[in-house]
Amino acid sequence: MEKDKNFVLGIFDDEDVLSQAVRQIRKAGIKIHEVYSPYPVHGLDEELGYRRSRLPIAAFLFGLLGTILALTMQFYMMKFDWPMIIGGKNFAPIPTFIPVTFELTVLLSAFGMVGVFMITNNLKPWGQPRIFDIRSTDDKHVMAIDLASNAALGKEKIVEVLKTVGATEVNNKNFED
């Protein structure tokens, strides 16, 4: 079976039931592809065993880039390209560089974070996000289980487990075409 194509969806009404279900399903040895919920469920990422987001690292690196860019730009302009005497200061008055440096640091770290987030979550303009169940934007929690990565268990077993842990519906979803 091909990976990332055939899914079983468990639909949950309640976040507490969902959290318990995630724990039990992982205990039963079933790998969960992803859980989609209309709002952030506290503690769900820990139940799912996600590693911590590396977005802060991206933010720091982009911020550092902004700092370096701002300082080099101002140094180059004020010291080498077109030195000007402003307010009787030296050609490279470092304190006056700080506001611009601060702004560029914040700007690049914010834009960098948003960009990285968009790309890694397939929300880029040229990307096509897959929708498992449109109700996950309204009032249902949707748990997607990839059949290919749980081939050893078989579909019937997965459906059975999903029903016992409290899924209100169990559906199929194929992304064949």
Add this chain to the structure above:
Amino acid sequence: MAQATQYNLDQKFEFTDAVRKMILIVGGIGLLFFIAGIAVEMFGGHGHADDGDHAYHWSQRLFANLWINNVYFTGLAIIGVFFFAIQYAASAGWSAPLVKVMISFGHWLPIAGVLMIVTFFVASHDLFHWTHSDIYDKSDSHYDAIIDGKGAFFYWPLEKGSFPIFYIVRMVLFFGFWVFFFNKLKTLSEQEDLHGGTQYWFRLRSWSAIFLVFFAVSSSVSAWDWVMSIDTHWFSTLFGWYVFASWFVAGLAALTLVTIFLKEQGYLEMVNENHIHDLGKYVFAFSIFWTYIWFSQFLLIYYANIPEEAVYFVERLESDVYGGFIIVNLVLNFFLPFLVLMTRDSKRHSVFLKLMCTLILFGHWLDFFLMVQPGTLGQNGGLGLMEIGLLLVYASAFSIVMLTNLAKGNLIAKNHPMLEESYHHHI
């Protein structure tokens, strides 16, 4: 999850002899340093007299030190009450188990008030240039038109150069109201413990809001009075914020340290790493806020380069005594907290927080040292035995007063309506 959570809500902090002994030893070492410092000043080299008519006397350094610690520890105390009031005014739920720790800082306020007023009456001429009456006398050679123009702020409605009644009244009023609000909030919180019910929470919120309005004005004016008026000619429009920011970071660092200490002693088991993380975020965020204020003040003065404004930084940066401490101040209060407390892990593990909060507490004391000493002692000041000694003496006195009073009441606001919410605080 809707499972019932069982915590011991009736726990009381026990101020054990071991802890008291340790604090007293620190205070004792401080006292030794302090006495040694005085001896060095008395019998050691004589300072150079900067301004001809006042020969330097060792007692001036003692008074300057008393003033630094009076202002600094008053700040720690009032920030405890302020942060308590913030929690109620903002309907904060996460901090519910910590409110008693916050309010306990306020027990230092009455002592701080007495110390402040006594120090002022004993040492006003050594601390505040504006208290000399000859600068208001047009016929005197010391007449100072700028200070004369500001004189009404200290002496109104009396004659300038007489008794600074307006100044004293403000000092008494601020301490009076701060102690009043502290008592009011503390009493309401204690009544809530006894009787329960949400009406106390609503009353606490109203009183907190009133206190915050009063504090917004009084913290600024007290900063002008107690700190900025030392450099009487000079002024800065954001000085009130600057002092407040320094107080706030120091207070938050102290609160974090006390919370970690209580947890290590086995209390406050409902306070988990999420609450500690939030405290760490406060310390981190307001360290940056302090830097923002400090730098705003510096940059405008640097850029405009008007002599009567720039003198404040010239006095500090160009001085052999204080120049280096400006850098230490920025490193301790900005670069270290910024870089160390940036990551999530460092805010969730008490090792980093304990180290950083201790450094920040010292860093902000150093900030007040840099505000007070150059204007009072000039080149005769410095960071010596006397400074370190008196800081330790004040710190241990503050800790003993705070912990003794913390031990008297409940450690947890057991009928706080948001306790359950705070158990599930998760970030």
